[in-house]
Amino acid sequence: MSTLTRAADIVGAAHLLTDTADTAAYTTDWRQRFHGRPLAVALPATTGQVAALVQLSRDTGTPLVPQGGNTGTVGGATPDASGRALVIALRRMNAIRAVDRDNATVTAEAGCTLAEVQAAAAGHGLLYPLSLASEGSCQIGGNLAANAGGLAVLRYGNTRELTLGIEAVLPDGQVIHALKGLRKNNSGFDAKQLFIGTEGIFGIITAATLKLYPQPNARATALVGIDSPAAAVALLHELHDRFGDRLTTFELISGQCLSLVAHHVPEVRLPFDCAWSVLFELSDGGEQAALDAQLFDWLDGRDAFVDAVLAQSGRERRELWRLREEISEAQRRDGPSIKHDIAVPVSAIPAFLDSCGRQLETAFPGCRIVTFGHLGDGNLHYNISHTRPGNTALFDDEQRVNEIVFSCAYAFDGTLSAEHGVGQLRRHWLARFHDPASMSLMRTLKTALDPAGLMNPGKLL
Structure with a gap:
């Protein structure tokens, strides 16, 4: 019996996609930089079906590529072009298994979108705080596999810190049942950590139990203009001192970013023109008017800002956030x-931006750097959109640009991937820059669990 016949028997013939037209959506990453050709795309509906597909993989030597919403940016869920790999797309596994209001947890299958989990929590008056631009299409399994971060890491932590339990299928077909919603569990190895942030190379996540929080009643949002990243770091510390963990989000935005938004999204209005801006938000369970008044009083009369705008309504809050989201x-x-x-310690962000900017300018005079991101947790989206006149040779310069940026990040005790993962795009860079002993440990675990190298081959390692 052929591999495809056995796979069809497991998931049902209607849920095994083999025609090119049907598989096309699963074979290219979101940025369309990586393109593959799978043997087929399987759409399992249960953990048992996933386990059976993994066992089939082991029996036949068929590589497996787990895939969630396919919103990643590093090719971590894209098959290669060999036509041998079976893509395991988990979108049919989209049940909210339980919401435990008293324990403040939700248990969701891997194919649930982030928005569906947020809605399930909100339906019980609770908050699942992970927030991403792709939340309507990214899936929980992918969030865990990439250890997604997003906008609220400053207050709530990234996906690793939001995950209490996990259900996953190992490369030998065994299922780990570890969905307990415990905040304290000192009974040996924490199995879920093997799967969070490791991009499916150790197995396939099928469900997770996640932390929930009280739903904020009030949010106060402000955009302030500043003259330097050093001023942004000082502002972050002042806000923390005054408002503590009510400071939920703290985003650094360069003037170049807002210029691009103004040019390409003309319906968006810029409130002021500054070299740098910070968009930050406070949230708590009190009254909206009280929180607004506290923030207004803190902002009023301060001379550290070039300019400042405090949202006075939900509409104005959405308008400020649109500047960031666009x-x-x-x-x-x-x-x-x-x-x-990249990510570096918050204290090192001004020095990183200065050093890396000077090195890039020396290598590529007149280059255009577009910087924005989550300064509150040290994560910056540091993009270069122009290296030479006409921009015609941008990707010819990618190797040199990456070498400068990654070398500089690691010189400041940083990393080349804070929340998007490694995938195919950064795999060789990770091998070059990451701690050798840590790389050796990952390879040892990979060999022990997946000696044939069938789980998401060509990714991360």
Whole structure:
């Protein structure tokens, strides 16, 4: 019996896609930089079916590529072009298994979109705080596999910190049942950590139990203009001192970013023109008017800002957030860019930006750097969208640009990937820059669990 026949028997013939037209959506990454050709795309509906597909993989030597919403930017869920790999797309596994209001947890299958999990929590008056631009299409399994970060890491942590339990299928077909919603569990190895942030190379996540929080009643949002990243870091510390963990989000935005938004999204209005801006938000369970008044009093009379705007309504809050959310779309409309997802300690951000900017300018005079991101947790989206006149040779310069940016990030005790993952795009860079002992440990675990190398081959390692 052929591999395809056995796979069809497991998931049902209607849920095994083999025609090119049907598989096309699963074979290219979101940025369309990586293109593959699978043996087929399987759409399992249960953990048992996933386990059976993994066992089939082991029996036949068929590589497996787990895929969630396919919103990643590094090719981590794209098959290669060999036509041998079976893509395991989990969108049919989209049940909210339980919401435990008293324990403040939700248990969701891997194919649930992030928005569906957020809605399930909200339906019980609770908050699942992970927030991403792709939340309507990205899936929980992919969020865990990439250890997604997003806008609220400053207060709530990234996906690793939001995950209490996991269900996953190992490369030998065994299922790990570890969905307990426990905040304290000191009974040996924490199995879920093997799967969070490791991009499916150790197995396939099928469900997770996630932390929930009280739903904020009030949000106060402000955009302030500043003259330097050093001023942004000082502002972050002042806000923390005054408002503590009510500071939920703190985003750094360069003037170049807002110029692109103004040019390519003309319906968006810029409130002022500054070299740098910070968009930040407070949230708590109190009254909206009280929180607004506290922030207004803090802002009033301060001379550290070039300018400042405090949202006075939900509409104005959405308008301020749209300035941040449209940056990536404005970049896309403007043309290609070499994207980076680096992180350095918050204290090192001004020095990193100065040093890396000078090195890039020396190598590529007149280059255009588009910087924005989550300064509150040290994660910057550091993109280069122009290296030479006409921008015609941008990707010819990618190797040199990456070498400068990654070398500089690691010189400041940083990393080349804060929240987007490694995938295919950064795999060789990780091998070059990452701690050798840590790389050796990952390879040892990979060999022990997946000696044939069938789980998401060509990714991360």
